[in-house]
Amino acid sequence: MKIKQIFQWLLGSNKKKSSSPQNGMQADKSEMMQKVLTMLSNTQDVEMTCDEVFAVLDQFAELAARGEDVSRLMPLVQHHLDMCPDCQEEYKVLQRIVLNAV
Amino acid sequence: MDKRTNEEWIADLRAGGEPQAQALEDLRAIILRGLPYAIAGRIAPNSPESEALVEEIVQETLMRVLDNLDTFEGRSQFTTWAHKIAVRAALTELRRVRWREVPLPEMAMDEEGDASYREIPDNQASPEDQVDRKDMMKRINRIIMEELTEKQRMAMTATMEGFPLEEAAQRLGMNRNALYKLMHDARLRLKKRLEKEGLTPQQVLSVFERVGK
Structure with missing residues (x-):
């Protein structure tokens, strides 16, 4: 339980606070289950991997910066970014650079 | 000169000697302009830690760019491609530092339910x-x-x-x-x-x- 508490402390600023300490754990579990189910709901049979997305992320960022409909042009990349927080974070940082350069 | 075409970047970086050294210097300056701004929300800008990290990342990026020139397909600007490499290197390092002391969490669900x-x-x-x-x-x-x-x-x-x-x-x-x-x-x-x-x-x-x- 100690590990869990450390985790909650580390993630505290990003997580929704529960309505009371008593049902905090319950809210966490319910939230976690909802996250899992949302991920399942969005799971596709074929998905791009992180390496495949990284290979085209520069192209994707430039298209988005030009106002192109990237969800239509590169739907599998968009889907991966929706599912993978690491790649999404990298995309957002790259996007800042590209937009700043435009 | 940082207004090279993609072809000019590739040619200069492959040329060796002075053209390559100049291209690397120009690319370094471009990354130094873009990267600190982009990661400012994740590490205090202008702090000694940030400057050390950015310096390390830029060096790493330049080496990776040279090593991976053959994989550049010209589907974006060369500098965007280089920035992509820098961003991944920077965020990888920031994540490593932030999470290095944190063990993987326990599996909260067990066979009987909780x-x-x-x-x-x-x-x-x-x-x-x-x-x-x-x-x-x-x-x-x-x-x-x-x-x-x-x-x-x-x-x-x-x-x-x-x-x-x-x-x-x-x-x-x-x-x-x-x-x-x-x-x-x-x-x-x-x-x-x-x-x-x-x-x-x-x-x-x-x-x-x-x-x-």
């Missing part, structure tokens, strides 16, 4: 909703235990708790790409098993979303 979950009443839910949710939770836990390997359960718990894939992968002795594939396989297995049991993720989700409404 006792504390059943014992704590949720005052926001109706009694019927509480029963539905507990039953569903137990059922999902059982499916997870039956369908997923221990590694898949650990990976799923870690990422649901906000652990970066990169770091979770390292702890599990694999790379990030392999972990994503492992988790994709886990998600597909769970989704198909739910379908086999006559459930869709949306139906299960609705049981949890009813609570508190």
Whole structure:
């Protein structure tokens, strides 16, 4: 339980606070289950991997910066970014650079 | 000169000698302009830590750019491609520093369901909703235990708790790409098993979303 508490402390600023300490754990579990189910709901049979997305992320960022409909042009990349927080974070940082350069 | 065409960047960086040295210097200046601004929300800009990190990342990026010139396909500006390499290197390092002391979280769900979950009443839910949710939770836990390997359960718990894939992968002795594939396989297995049991993720989700409404 100690590990869990450390985790909650580390993630505290990003997580929704529960309505009371008593049902905090319950809210966490319910939230976690909802996250899992949302991920399942969005799971596709074929998905791009992180390496495949990284290979085209520069192209994707430039298209988005030009106002192109990237969800239509590169739907599998968009889907991966929706599912993978690491790649999404990298995309957002790259996007800042590209937009700043435009 | 940082207004080279893609072809000029490639030619200069391959040329060796003075053209290559100048191109590397120009690329270094471009990355130094873009990267600190882009990661400012993640590390205090102009701090000694930030300057040291950026310097290290720029060096690493220039080496990777030279090593991977053949993989540049010209689908973006060369500088965007180089920035992409810098961004991944920077965020990988920031994640490593932030999470290095944090162990992978424990799997919160067990075969029997979680006792504390059943014992704590949720005052926001109706009694019927509480029963539905507990039953569903137990059922999902059982499916997870039956369908997923221990590694898949650990990976799923870690990422649901906000652990970066990169770091979770390292702890599990694999790379990030392999972990994503492992988790994709886990998600597909769970989704198909739910379908086999006559459930869709949306139906299960609705049981949890009813609570508190």
